[in-house]
Amino acid sequence: MLSPSDERALRTEAMAWLAVRTHDGRDAISRGDLGQFTFRGERVPLIDAGRGIRKPGNCQAALSIMTVHTPRGGRRPYDDTDGPDGFPRYKLRGDARGSAENRSLVRAHELGMPLVWLVGVAPGWFHAIFPVFVAGIEEHLDQVVLAYDHAQALPLPTSPMEEVLRAYAVRETRQRLHQPVFRSMVVRAYGTRCAVCALGHSQLLDAAHIVPDRDEAGVAAVRNGLALCKIHHAAYDAGIMGITPDYIVDIRDDILEEVDGPLLEHGLKGLHQGRLMVVPERRAERPDRALLERRYAEFLSA
Numbered sequence: 001m002l003s004p005s006d007e008r009a010l011r012t013e014a015m016a017w018l019a020v021r022t023h024d025g026r027d028a029i030s031r032g033d034l035g036q037f038t039f040r041g042e043r044v045p046l047i048d049a050g051r052g053i054r055k056p057g058n059c060q061a062a063l064s065i066m067t068v069h070t071p072r073g074g075r076r077p078y079d080d081t082d083g084p085d086g087f088p089r090y091k092l093r094g095d096a097r098g099s100a101e102n103r104s105l106v107r108a109h110e111l112g113m114p115l116v117w118l119v120g121v122a123p124g125w126f127h128a129i130f131p132v133f134v135a136g137i138e139e140h141l142d143q144v145v146l147a148y149d150h151a152q153a154l155p156l157p158t159s160p161m162e163e164v165l166r167a168y169a170v171r172e173t174r175q176r177l178h179q180p181v182f183r184s185m186v187v188r189a190y191g192t193r194c195a196v197c198a199l200g201h202s203q204l205l206d207a208a209h210i211v212p213d214r215d216e217a218g219v220a221a222v223r224n225g226l227a228l229c230k231i232h233h234a235a236y237d238a239g240i241m242g243i244t245p246d247y248i249v250d251i252r253d254d255i256l257e258e259v260d261g262p263l264l265e266h267g268l269k270g271l272h273q274g275r276l277m278v279v280p281e282r283r284a285e286r287p288d289r290a291l292l293e294r295r296y297a298e299f300l301s302a
């Protein structure tokens with residue numbers, strides 16, 4: 001058994017290792033890669049082969065938790081997680097065999113041990129959020145409360161501060177969970193390339209929403225996304241560039257008439273009436289035509 005300080009050291013190393021492989025938590029990581037972490041010469045997979053909760057044999061507390069990818073039915077990977085107070089929830093294992101794993105989450109809570117949360121963004125691919133902490137146990141609901149900061153106090157239902165804390169937690173969850181998972185999911189689906197120009201540098205890529213998140217009703221989140229480089233994302237949002245439901249790039253008329261340097265010539269005007277250079281291989285991940293149509297109508301009317 002590792003001592004609590006060694007168990008902390010393992011987590012610190014695991015998270016540093018993950019940070020390198022995910023560009024500080026921005027990019028998705030595969031199940032195979034998650035199995036390659038080593039600590040003091042021994043391999044310590046960061047994900048369990050068959051279970052949601054990963055507790056290495058020599059640890060008291062869980063090391064990682066996993067939320068599976070649910071591609072169908074228009075659900076987002078985090079749809080089941082957000083609690084009424086804005087903090088995400090993680091379900092305990094309901095069956096009798098899960099009791100040891102459930103206990104390892106309670107231990108993580110008692111010891112204040114940081115965990116890695118792996119959120120599925122495609123089969124075999126995960127967005128890693130780290131560190132997260134078990135901030136509370138809701139035994140009656142078979143779930144634990146997750147927080148991004150060890151010091152984070154849970155809002156008390158009776159506290160006059162409740163609304164303020166809730167707003168804070170909702171914002172935090174959006175910034176730490178929703179937005180990064182959306183980006184990971186979309187950028188991975190496009191093979192880490194800009195849909196418009198095929199630029200392949202993760203640090204220069206964003207996931208653009210086709211219509212605002214709250215309007216995507218019933219559409220799998222990835223189908224409301226486009227992987228775009230910074231310049232094409234900005235051009236899309238500024239109404240300089242539109243994309244038709246048939247995946248054709250449309251540059252605004254006044255821009256086409258402008259004469260300027262190479263970025264305008266090649267990066268914008270040169271792409272006019274061309275097809276998207278990259279779309280996801282999997283049909284189910286390609287941009288939704290109805291959403292593109294709505295957005296393109298806005299582009300035309302602006």
Ligand SMILES: [Zn+2]
Pocket residue numbers: 194195196197198199228229230231232
């Ligand atoms: Zn681009």
